[in-house]
Amino acid sequence: MACVRTIQRSGSRFYIDPEDPAIKRPGVTSIISMLPKPFLAFWNAKMVAELAVDSLSFIKEMRATAGRDAAVDYLKGAARRYTKVRADIGSDAHDMFERMIRGERVGHVHPDLEPYRAHFGEFLERVNPELVRAEDVAWSVTHDYAGSFDAILRIWLDDEGNVTPNRSGTPHLVVADWKTSKSTYADVALQMSAYAQADFIIDPDGNREPMPEFDGAVVLHITPDQWALMPVQIDRAVFDVFLNLRRVFTWDREISKGVIGRALARSTGALVTGTQRRA
Template sequence: MGTVRTIQRSGTRFYIDPEDSTIKRPGVTSIISMLPKPFLAFWNAKMVAELAVDSLPFVEQMHATAGREAAVDFLKGAARRYTKIRADIGSQAHDLFERMIRGEYVGHVHPDLEPYRAMFAEFLEAVNPELVRAEDVAWSDTHDYAGSFDAILRVWLDEEGKPTPDRSGVPHILIVDWKTSKATYADVALQMAAYAHADFIIDPDGNRAPMPEFDGAAVLHITPEQWAFKPVSIEAHVFDLFLTLRKVFTWDRETSKTVIGRAIAKSAGKLITGTERRAR
């Protein structure tokens, strides 16, 4: 029995069943990407405009030396490059958080990561959670999806739902996600609901375990300046919306390519005169 491998196909991540390599499930985040995000067009345009204004002499030089197409490629890649930088920092921070939640001593870290390390250390002291699982795969045969979750934690809460770091409160099992983005976005609820309602868990060795009964979900939002531990709804109506997106995903990647057939009648095309044929 092996680990759960992933592959990329047309921008979608698929998880390969470790027991049957012919079975692959689309990733949770790829399914959630079916949500309409019209604001991205404005953000993308803003990134390009800011880059053009802030680096005008460089763009002019590139246009003169490398050509118009190179200058256009440089500008239109502004949002993509920014997103990659943020994603790289997020991945490194997630790796750091996993090592810390497992009790590993991390020592000195890169200056870019130090603020995140400090904030996560504050969270561990203020909440004092117990790690149940980390970085395993939630797998659903029932609804055909899979995804890697950050952590399942046991957290002790008082009657008001606030953490008791001395563990004097009532223990709660939570599915938890770490976020290092600018803000906490609502679609994290869809992500957490998908994980919580999956059929089972697959660990790094390929072993399967039942998905536990959760008392709730939470997101730990960490920036270099602050952290916040926020409850997230994973109720049935949230999961139902995720399942709707799962259907939209199938439409987008499969069904939409089959609904329009070949033309049964069409124009004959441009008439070529005898004069035109002889001129060739």
């Protein structure tokens, strides 16, 4: 994706228009991050608590040698460090998946990636999808967003919706996403609907073509223990929720910055009595 560059601003990703660098469209996942996630506070607290209990002697030693602030910073970073490790594995796995689905032979990999390699290989054998595109950018001028999708596939299904790996069923064009997280979450539907409803695709050479009409969407969830290919709802009702989040994104990044104006009047400071002045 050398043609479409991205930048980070205030924790959000923006895609730079290769034809006009002044145009920067927010990324799909940054828009979806506007969803409230109250469970993250409890998860973060749990990670810190578990680290403190499991590493009590180490924490005491750190406080004694490096100081209280260092120990506090170490505990505060528990969730961040875990997320980074998982993100690194996910990035490496996505790179491997793209190589495999493009037909490249992937030999020896790091032991942490081996279960993902084996499961993705089984997926290719059991489903036998046809790769239409991979890792291109979905671009929406109409609704002002962009995002990189994992793949567009053609899969074959029988009348009951079961995969026919010999391609004897009816072909279905689907937008696909690979997930290596512990669970598959509902917001993947928002992500996939945004890709499917974009105006066009930009490939690594900068070529643009209209986004095709899809028969549906699928998410391939792969963990070290198993894999599953699941259909994802991407109809208008789901896309409308994404568009609401797009408006919230504008509120959060732009409108909210200027809704409170300059003070019309303010206090002049604490009252100083005559007794205080004489003292």
